Amino acid sequence: MTEKRSILTVDIGNTAVKAAVFEGERLVASVVGRTGAAEALDALLMYNTVDGLCFCSVGRENPELGRRLENAGVPVLRLTPDTPVPVGVEYGSRATLGADRLAAAVGVAGDTPVLVVDAGTAVTIDLVAGNTFLGGNISPGLRLRFRSLNAFTSRLPLVGPEGELPEFGSDTVTAIRSGVMRGLAGELVAAYMTAQSRFGNIKMVLTGGDAAILQPMLAERGIDVESDPEAVGRGLVRIFNYNIEL
Numbered sequence: 001m002t003e004k005r006s007i008l009t010v011d012i013g014n015t016a017v018k019a020a021v022f023e024g025e026r027l028v029a030s031v032v033g034r035t036g037a038a039e040a041l042d043a044l045l046m047y048n049t050v051d052g053l054c055f056c057s058v059g060r061e062n063p064e065l066g067r068r069l070e071n072a073g074v075p076v077l078r079l080t081p082d083t084p085v086p087v088g089v090e091y092g093s094r095a096t097l098g099a100d101r102l103a104a105a106v107g108v109a110g111d112t113p114v115l116v117v118d119a120g121t122a123v124t125i126d127l128v129a130g131n132t133f134l135g136g137n138i139s140p141g142l143r144l145r146f147r148s149l150n151a152f153t154s155r156l157p158l159v160g161p162e163g164e165l166p167e168f169g170s171d172t173v174t175a176i177r178s179g180v181m182r183g184l185a186g187e188l189v190a191a192y193m194t195a196q197s198r199f200g201n202i203k204m205v206l207t208g209g210d211a212a213i214l215q216p217m218l219a220e221r222g223i224d225v226e227s228d229p230e231a232v233g234r235g236l237v238r239i240f241n242y243n244i245e246l
Contacts, residue, residue: 009021014120016032022237079236080099114127119207204226
């Protein structure tokens, strides 16, 4: 029975690796890190017995981590463009579709249309409706926007999301912070309104490292938004169960 399986999922992103153990679709344990991913994986396997492993990667390949994954001693599934998935995919080519985007779409798919936003190094905004991935948009993430203003100008400082966030900045730092953060929030609101005009009853689901920063900014604008840190992991569990009988 798939609801009894313990599955280890590994999401290898551009800047971080997240490993999680699920019993059915219930999160049991997880770890996120930028370094020491292979060691973190070993720690999870040391304290958790798993029946299978499913992973996806959009980041730079880590040979050591790859060997640990492939030799975990349980059935292993890597999400590739050829892996069957339990949703329809309307996209030009799955070869150019990020595996994490597809996994998140599978993880949130249900009866209600969803705009799933993965707020990481890049921000992806994807539409899932009728059990089908319908495509979406990609734009720079918060920290990439902050770094770009600093890197490609001669005098603008490097600013982060922490600190005062007025409607309009009163100095250079708050002007950058408000411009970047409120600009991204406005981008997400516009995407939500467009999707709502098409589907009516739609909800927005946030995942990724900056979800907690963006959620209150969207909620205060009246957006039906919820945070789901495990969207990608749950999607990997569903994809594993769809492909592998134990």
